[in-house]
Amino acid sequence: MDRLNQIALSRLNQVEQAVLRGIDYLYQHQYPNGEFCCYRALDRRMQEQCTPDSVAAPTAIVANTLLGLNDHPKVSAVLVRAVSFLDYQMMRGGACNYYALRNPLFPLCPPDVDSTVHVGALFDALNVDYPRADMRSLLLLNQGNNGALYTWLMLRPRPTLNRLYWRTGLRIVKRPFDSLLFWKKQGYRRTDVGKVINANALYYLGLSEATQPILDYLVKLVHTKQEPASDSWYRSPITFYYALGRLIDKGVRQLENVRPVVLERLLSHQQPDGLFGESPLETAQALSALIYWQGNPMVIERTATVLLAQQAKQGEWSRTVLLGREPGKTAGWGSEELTTGFCLEALTSYRNWLKKRDTGKLSYTPIA
Known part of the structure; x- marks a missing residue:
C-alpha cells in the first residue's frame, strides 16, 4: 500500500509541477493590456505565413480554461487583466466581436455568438457586471428554424421590436461595399451555423425551454454522424466532443444517452503513440472529454502521460490552429497560449480525477 501511495503522490507531483510551469508561461506572456497573443496562418501547424493578429475571442477562451485554477495568485492576476481587456472590447448590449477594436477588420465583421458566449x-x-439580460436576448433572437443559433449576430427576417437587435444588425450597413468584400475574401456566410459554437452557446445559456432546441440539434448531429463534417469555425471533431463533455460536466444529463457513441468516436482519433488528432491541443481536449464522459481509466492515464511529455521547457505546449475554416484556403488562428490554456484545463481535471480515484470516489461505468 505504501508503494502505491508513493506512486500516486509522485504522479500528482508531476502534474502539479507541469501546471505551475504552464501558469508561469501564461503569466509571463500575457500582454500588458490583458490580451493573449494569437497567430493567423494558412496551415494547421501554423508555419505558413504565420503572423500575429489582434483578436479578442482567444483571450476569452484562454481565460475560461483557467477558471479551475483561479485560487492561484498568478492565475487570478491573469484573469483580472483579461476581464479588463474584454470589458473594453464589449459592444452595446453585450455583443462581442471576434476581432479586437484595434484590428482594421473590426468595423467590417459583425459580432458573433461564439465570442459573445465565451465572454459571457x-x-x-467571475461575477463581473455586464448587460447579461440584453446579451441573452440577442443570442436567442439569432435562432434559426431548426433551433440552432446562427454564427453571426446579424439582421434576420424575423419580427421583433428589440432595439439592440436592430442596432447590432444594422452596424455593417455603414460600410456595405467593404463589408461585401470582407465576406467574400474571408469565406464566411451569413447562414453559417457552428456545431461547437452551439454547444458553447448552450453551455452559457443553460438548458431551458428556449434552449432545448439547441440541445436537440446537437444530439441529432451525433445520431446522424454529422459532427465530423465541416464546422463553420472549429475544424476538429475532437473539439465537438470536448464541447459536449463540458455540457455533461455542467449537468446536462440528457446527453448521457450518446455517451457510448461519443466515446467510441473519440477513441477513433487516438494515434498509436497515444496522441489524439494531430496536436497537443486536440490531445488536451480529448483528455478533458474522456474525464467528462467517464472514459476508460487506462486511456485517461495514457493520454495524460502523452500530454505531460509534450510540454516544452518554458512551460508551454506547441501552437496549432483552433479557430478558422478550411486550412490552406482561409486563415486559421492559434497560439502557444491557446494550446497551453487547454492543456492546463485538462491537467487540472486530471489532477482532480486522480484524487477521486485515490480516495475511492471515482465513478466509472464500462461501455457494454
Missing part, C-alpha cells in the same frame, strides 16, 4: 461565461463565473 467568463464574466458570469
Whole structure:
C-alpha cells in the first residue's frame, strides 16, 4: 500500500509541477493590456505565413480554461487583466466581436455568438457586471428554424421590436461595399451555423425551454454522424466532443444517452503513440472529454502521460490552429497560449480525477 501511495503522490507531483510551469508561461506572456497573443496562418501547424493578429475571442477562451485554477495568485492576476481587456472590447448590449477594436477588420465583421458566449461565461463565473439580460436576448433572437443559433449576430427576417437587435444588425450597413468584400475574401456566410459554437452557446445559456432546441440539434448531429463534417469555425471533431463533455460536466444529463457513441468516436482519433488528432491541443481536449464522459481509466492515464511529455521547457505546449475554416484556403488562428490554456484545463481535471480515484470516489461505468 505504501508503494502505491508513493506512486500516486509522485504522479500528482508531476502534474502539479507541469501546471505551475504552464501558469508561469501564461503569466509571463500575457500582454500588458490583458490580451493573449494569437497567430493567423494558412496551415494547421501554423508555419505558413504565420503572423500575429489582434483578436479578442482567444483571450476569452484562454481565460475560461483557467477558471479551475483561479485560487492561484498568478492565475487570478491573469484573469483580472483579461476581464479588463474584454470589458473594453464589449459592444452595446453585450455583443462581442471576434476581432479586437484595434484590428482594421473590426468595423467590417459583425459580432458573433461564439465570442459573445465565451465572454459571457467568463464574466458570469467571475461575477463581473455586464448587460447579461440584453446579451441573452440577442443570442436567442439569432435562432434559426431548426433551433440552432446562427454564427453571426446579424439582421434576420424575423419580427421583433428589440432595439439592440436592430442596432447590432444594422452596424455593417455603414460600410456595405467593404463589408461585401470582407465576406467574400474571408469565406464566411451569413447562414453559417457552428456545431461547437452551439454547444458553447448552450453551455452559457443553460438548458431551458428556449434552449432545448439547441440541445436537440446537437444530439441529432451525433445520431446522424454529422459532427465530423465541416464546422463553420472549429475544424476538429475532437473539439465537438470536448464541447459536449463540458455540457455533461455542467449537468446536462440528457446527453448521457450518446455517451457510448461519443466515446467510441473519440477513441477513433487516438494515434498509436497515444496522441489524439494531430496536436497537443486536440490531445488536451480529448483528455478533458474522456474525464467528462467517464472514459476508460487506462486511456485517461495514457493520454495524460502523452500530454505531460509534450510540454516544452518554458512551460508551454506547441501552437496549432483552433479557430478558422478550411486550412490552406482561409486563415486559421492559434497560439502557444491557446494550446497551453487547454492543456492546463485538462491537467487540472486530471489532477482532480486522480484524487477521486485515490480516495475511492471515482465513478466509472464500462461501455457494454
